[in-house]
Amino acid sequence: MTTQAHWTAVCSQTNLVPDSGICALLKETQIALFYVKKEQTVFAIANHDPFSQANVLSRGLIGSKGDDLFVASPVYKQHFCLKTGRCLDDETTQIQTWPARIENGQVEVLF
Template identity: 80%
Template sequence: MSNKTIWTAVCGQSDLIPNSGICALVNNIQIALFYVQKEQSVFAIANHDPFSQANVLSRGLIGSKGDDLYVASPVYKQHFCLKSGRCLDDENTNIQAWPARIENGQVQVFF
């Protein structure tokens, strides 16, 4: 039987910190979850920073550049798009990003 991609409950909406990040372990992968209050949206990206080789992106600061919402790594300050995982400072670097939503008070990530 093949692996299916499904919406996976990760935490409760009350666990989120507005305009900040938290880390969750899902399927043995550290995920950084960001709740952007102004947009009423939650974003899920890999917590691993490829530049510092540390699991720290959930501790980064949220900002925006044009239409891109990003998190700035707390180590070397590279900016990663919250929607796509694209590094805004290095076109050759991307991190994993997953669709995320809030359903019935639960944060769900599409894995």
């Protein structure tokens, strides 16, 4: 049996911290949400850092490398692209991402 993804309301837009991350729990999965104010965009990535094996990516810092917006892990400082989840420091590693949007004042994730 397969389940189809659908837009799931996660929190209010007012819960977002501009240019920072927060953590949300969806169906037992920790998701890190990052709101990039300049672009008025929200990104949803896995909160689990595959290098430290800790759920900490929501506490990472947002930055950019070339055209890639990334979050730097607060533990070992690897950089993960917010759009694709690929690790900019280790091409063999990638974390899960989900489409996210702000709709009628609610943050929604396609989950």
